[in-house]
Amino acid sequence: MNARLAPRTDHLDELEAESIHIFREVAACFRKPVMLYSIGKDSSVLLHLLRKAFHPAKSPIPLLHVDTTWKFREMIAFRDQVAAQGDVELLVHINEDGLRQGISPLTHGATVHTDVMKTQGLKQALDKYQFDAAIGGARRDEEKSRAKERVFSFRNAQHRWDPKHQRPEFWHTFNTQIRKGESVRVFPISNWTEMDVWQYIRRENIPVVPLYFAKPRPVVARDGALIMVDDERFTLREGEKVETRMVRFRTLGCYPLTGAVESSAATLDEIIREMADSRSSERQGRVIDHDPGASMERKKQEGYF
Amino acid sequence: MDAVTAPATGQGLLRFITCGSVDDGKSTLLGRLLYDAGMVPEDQLAALARDSRKLHADAGDTLDFALLTDGLDAEREQGITIDVAYRYFHTARRSFIVADCPGHEQYTRNMATGASNAELAVVLVDARKGLLPQTRRHSYICSLLGIRQAVLAVNKMDLVGCDERVYREIAEAYQALAQALGIAKVDCLPVIAPGGDNVGARSTRLSWYQGPTLLELLEAADTTPARAADFRMPVQWVNRPDQSFRGYAGTICGGRVARGEEVVVQPGVQRARIERIVTADGDLDSAGEGQAVTLCLDRELDASRGDVIADALRPAPVADQFACHVVWLGDNALLPNRTYWLKIGTRTVNARVMAIKHKVDVNTQAKLAARHLSLNEVGYCTVGLDEAIAFESYATNRTLGGFILIDRQTNATVACGMLDFALGRSANVHWQHVDVDKAVRGTSMGQRPLCLWFTGLSGAGKSTIANLVEKRLHALGHHTYLLDGDNVRHGINKDLGFTPEDRVENIRRIGEVAHLMVDAGLIVLVSAISPYRSERRSVRELFDADEFVEVFVDTPLAECEQRDPKGLYRKARAGEIRNFTGIDAPYEAPEAPEVHLHTAGQRAERLAEQLTEQLLERIVAPTGDGDHVS
Numbered sequence: 001m002n003a004r005l006a007p008r009t010d011h012l013d014e015l016e017a018e019s020i021h022i023f024r025e026v027a028a029c030f031r032k033p034v035m036l037y038s039i040g041k042d043s044s045v046l047l048h049l050l051r052k053a054f055h056p057a058k059s060p061i062p063l064l065h066v067d068t069t070w071k072f073r074e075m076i077a078f079r080d081q082v083a084a085q086g087d088v089e090l091l092v093h094i095n096e097d098g099l100r101q102g103i104s105p106l107t108h109g110a111t112v113h114t115d116v117m118k119t120q121g122l123k124q125a126l127d128k129y130q131f132d133a134a135i136g137g138a139r140r141d142e143e144k145s146r147a148k149e150r151v152f153s154f155r156n157a158q159h160r161w162d163p164k165h166q167r168p169e170f171w172h173t174f175n176t177q178i179r180k181g182e183s184v185r186v187f188p189i190s191n192w193t194e195m196d197v198w199q200y201i202r203r204e205n206i207p208v209v210p211l212y213f214a215k216p217r218p219v220v221a222r223d224g225a226l227i228m229v230d231d232e233r234f235t236l237r238e239g240e241k242v243e244t245r246m247v248r249f250r251t252l253g254c255y256p257l258t259g260a261v262e263s264s265a266a267t268l269d270e271i272i273r274e275m276a277d278s279r280s281s282e283r284q285g286r287v288i289d290h291d292p293g294a295s296m297e298r299k300k301q302e303g304y305f
Numbered sequence: 306m307d308a309v310t311a312p313a314t315g316q317g318l319l320r321f322i323t324c325g326s327v328d329d330g331k332s333t334l335l336g337r338l339l340y341d342a343g344m345v346p347e348d349q350l351a352a353l354a355r356d357s358r359k360l361h362a363d364a365g366d367t368l369d370f371a372l373l374t375d376g377l378d379a380e381r382e383q384g385i386t387i388d389v390a391y392r393y394f395h396t397a398r399r400s401f402i403v404a405d406c407p408g409h410e411q412y413t414r415n416m417a418t419g420a421s422n423a424e425l426a427v428v429l430v431d432a433r434k435g436l437l438p439q440t441r442r443h444s445y446i447c448s449l450l451g452i453r454q455a456v457l458a459v460n461k462m463d464l465v466g467c468d469e470r471v472y473r474e475i476a477e478a479y480q481a482l483a484q485a486l487g488i489a490k491v492d493c494l495p496v497i498a499p500g501g502d503n504v505g506a507r508s509t510r511l512s513w514y515q516g517p518t519l520l521e522l523l524e525a526a527d528t529t530p531a532r533a534a535d536f537r538m539p540v541q542w543v544n545r546p547d548q549s550f551r552g553y554a555g556t557i558c559g560g561r562v563a564r565g566e567e568v569v570v571q572p573g574v575q576r577a578r579i580e581r582i583v584t585a586d587g588d589l590d591s592a593g594e595g596q597a598v599t600l601c602l603d604r605e606l607d608a609s610r611g612d613v614i615a616d617a618l619r620p621a622p623v624a625d626q627f628a629c630h631v632v633w634l635g636d637n638a639l640l641p642n643r644t645y646w647l648k649i650g651t652r653t654v655n656a657r658v659m660a661i662k663h664k665v666d667v668n669t670q671a672k673l674a675a676r677h678l679s680l681n682e683v684g685y686c687t688v689g690l691d692e693a694i695a696f697e698s699y700a701t702n703r704t705l706g707g708f709i710l711i712d713r714q715t716n717a718t719v720a721c722g723m724l725d726f727a728l729g730r731s732a733n734v735h736w737q738h739v740d741v742d743k744a745v746r747g748t749s750m751g752q753r754p755l756c757l758w759f760t761g762l763s764g765a766g767k768s769t770i771a772n773l774v775e776k777r778l779h780a781l782g783h784h785t786y787l788l789d790g791d792n793v794r795h796g797i798n799k800d801l802g803f804t805p806e807d808r809v810e811n812i813r814r815i816g817e818v819a820h821l822m823v824d825a826g827l828i829v830l831v832s833a834i835s836p837y838r839s840e841r842r843s844v845r846e847l848f849d850a851d852e853f854v855e856v857f858v859d860t861p862l863a864e865c866e867q868r869d870p871k872g873l874y875r876k877a878r879a880g881e882i883r884n885f886t887g888i889d890a891p892y893e894a895p896e897a898p899e900v901h902l903h904t905a906g907q908r909a910e911r912l913a914e915q916l917t918e919q920l921l922e923r924i925v926a927p928t929g930d931g932d933h934v935s
């Protein structure tokens with residue numbers, strides 16, 4: 001019973017249509033929407049759906065990347081390629097205050113770094129551009145507390161999320177009414193699973209950052225995770241040494257906070273097969289999630305995506 | 306258009322909902338289902354074993370599967386699921402989305418949410434308890450939201466000695482219940498959730514049951530509609546990148562459409578043929594329900610978001626008054642005659658619940674008389690819109706028959722509703738065209754008609770100031786009328802009291818009367834507490850833009866109490882009168898009145914004079930405008 005076989009894929013059509021519907025609803029109902037682009041596989045799928053939703057027109061919704069300055073170099077190169085295609089506008093925001101204070105995941109730790117560079121950075125950007133709808137790639141299957149998240153998730157003028165006062169959602173008839181200063185976060189791929197994402201990437205030939213595919217990479221074992229040494233800012237602690245191992249990443253974030261998994265899956269088919277009999281969950285590689293209890297919920301209330 | 310029957314799509318995605326009462330074992334069953342489908346990765350399984358041991362020190366290595374599906378901190382602490390949570394799993398045959406709904410008493414709202422997108426319900430009962438009032442309630446809500454298929458899982462069979470008779474009795478009782486509620490297809494099975502008996506694998510303890518397991522039932526569930534629907538697509542977004550392309554983007558919510566077929570853009574009557582069915586993957590020859598497409602028509606029409614593109618030979622009915630079920634979700638009660646936004650498909654219009662025919666006891670389905678609906682109550686209502694829409698009965702089409710109501714002050718989603726049928730009246734009562742209009746009548750009186758709406762607390766001085774203003778205008782030769790809230794209550798509003806629902810109706814009627822008088826060419830002064838923003842806004846919307854002046858007579862409550870000209874505050878404080886504005890009923894001050902009068906330290910005469918000065922400019926009749934000279 002425990003053999004997790006790959007499912008049939010015709011449900012991908014249903015998921016795709018639902019997501020396109022959500023994108024169009026955002027474009028039609030909000031004054032100034034934006035799509036948060038984090039360069040990972042979910043963002044790649046979102047971008048693909050965004051293009052499809054408005055074809056043959058160009059997307060009326062720009063992309064925003066909140067750059068923590070600690071992303072893998074390959075991610076930034078990939079992002080710049082996407083921007084160079086020119087059919088979608090890409091905005092990049094960096095929390096300059098945080099940069100000036102020299103906030104780094106290596107010295108300040110995961111929690112402080114993420115709060116300052118990611119959460120605060122995002123709020124700054126939303127305030128600066130006055131976006132009233134921010135589309136994100138969160139999926140309900142990622143984490144327990146996300147299972148209850150709405151597709152259109154209301155945020156007050158302070159960007160806070162109140163799990164007790166969410167608007168109930170019926171059918172695909174979303175309540176998009178907000179007052180000035182308030183905003184919504186919108187999750188078009190709420191109903192997708194990690195498996196759906198990969199199968200869709202394969203079906204649609206969607207480009208993703210090469211870091212998802214296994215390759216010999218320089219890594220250091222630290223705090224139970226394999227951290228890739230991506231640039232010279234990474235300093236070794238006593239007794240640590242850099243080894244070259246065959247690894248890949250299941251999620252992508254700031255490189256010092258993202259654990260690699262040992263794998264030989266170097267193609268999409270191999271990734272999907274590996275996942276079908278995978279024995280661990282997706283977010284395990286994220287250092288920031290290792291706080292006790294349902295911590296994601298707390299971060300979300302504070303405005304983390 | 307030929308009725309093109311949609312090809313059976315095979316076993317695609319199945320969306321189902323789980324319902325049960327607290328402690329029936331629903332979380333455990335769901336957790337077990339995920340586990341048996343192989344969806345629990347090793348790291349989670351390790352965490353589960355750890356948490357299980359922590360929580361149940363005495364239970365050895367038994368896994369508590371319920372922990373797999375619990376989520377928010379607060380719920381964990383309280384040990385109950387308090388919201389709808391969505392779970393995902395798949396087998397080799399099918400993918401599933403589960404709406405996990407609470408069994409808790411007061412959460413009708415969450416169930417309705419979960420049921421709205423579900424095609425099937427898994428109903429759980431405790432074998433020791435049999436059918437409970439909640440079982441009936443949950444099944445009723447599922448049925449109300451359009452679910453026509455259920456699986457009854459009789460759980461905790463181990464606690465009744467795996468007795469087949471117990472199971473049979475419950476199963477039979479449920480079959481009868483489901484039938485009565487209009488749930489056409491029911492499968493029953495006995496299960497033991499923690500052990501996984503009949504969940505993912507057959508049970509040796511329950512060997513007398515020969516039927517499929519829960520997982521097998523779900524894999525095989527056939528949800529294709531019995532009848533081919535007519536083509537419908539609400540326009541979501543007009544795709545217009547340049548002059549050469551104009552397409553209507555939307556998701557088809559019923560039937561199929563093919564290139565060349567004739568369609569009508571509703572609620573209007575303009576027709577066209579489908580020229581292209583555009584998708585990013587290339588044009589299609591035809592498309593069906595559930596597909597997100599962009600339609601190009603063979604001629605230029607003015608269609609926009611909210612319109613429905615429909616089969617020209619079998620168009621959707623169009624109406625502005627309906628009978629419908631409403632599930633109330635707001636913290637504040639539904640007030641008949643208050644204006645809400647109604648969103649149906651992609652259209653948003655103003656709507657009023659004109660009458661609550663009855664409310665439905667969700668436990669017994671008994672029809673009860675009701676004047677308002679509170680949180681989690683279900684009512685059968687008549688709803689009126691300020692414009693006609695294309696619709697379908699909810700039983701025919703969930704998208705064009707299902708709506709939400711949105712509070713116009715708070716933006717909260719306060720109800721979901723299911724349309725039943727159009728009321729004949731709306732189609733038959735037409736506006737009669739008249740030649741002598743407001744402007745003509747006003748001009749012959751030498752003025753531009755206007756409504757001056759005084760709002761404020763009792764004793765604020767509304768009547769006093771309104772009275773002074775009227776005297777001044779009258780002296781200047783204007784034709785006026787003062788509608789006083791008190792006086793109106795002796796006549797046209799004699800039947801109304803001071804409950805919230807009566808206050809809403811009171812203001813609605815005063816507004817309508819004032820509107821008629823403005824139409825007659827008069828300058829109307831209304832003096833009424835009119836405590837709710839929502840109703841003042843509705844009244845304002847009756848008038849043309851420059852025809853309505855809201856005057857906020859702003860006197861602090863303490864000052865009003867001190868004046869207490871009619872001794873009412875004293876009585877209210879003594880508890881002799883109830884629902885008194887400012888004491889035990891709310892006053893919602895205007896946010897942006899045209900005129901804001903701070904009365905403290907001011908003489909009423911002075912305020913009235915200033916106000917009159919401001920008004921004169923607006924009410925003098927336009928001169929030299931040929932159209933308006935009678």
Ligand SMILES: Nc1nc2c(ncn2[C@@H]2O[C@H](COP(=O)(O)OP(=O)(O)O)[C@@H](O)[C@H]2O)c(=O)[nH]1
Binds near residue numbers: 764803832871890
């Ligand atoms: N029971 C009850 N009666 C009220 C309430 N508000 C007003 N009334 C009655 O309605 C009348 C309306 O008074 P109002 O127009 O506010 O007085 P004004 O401000 O002096 O014009 C009062 O004289 C009362 O008889 C209320 O909240 N509860």
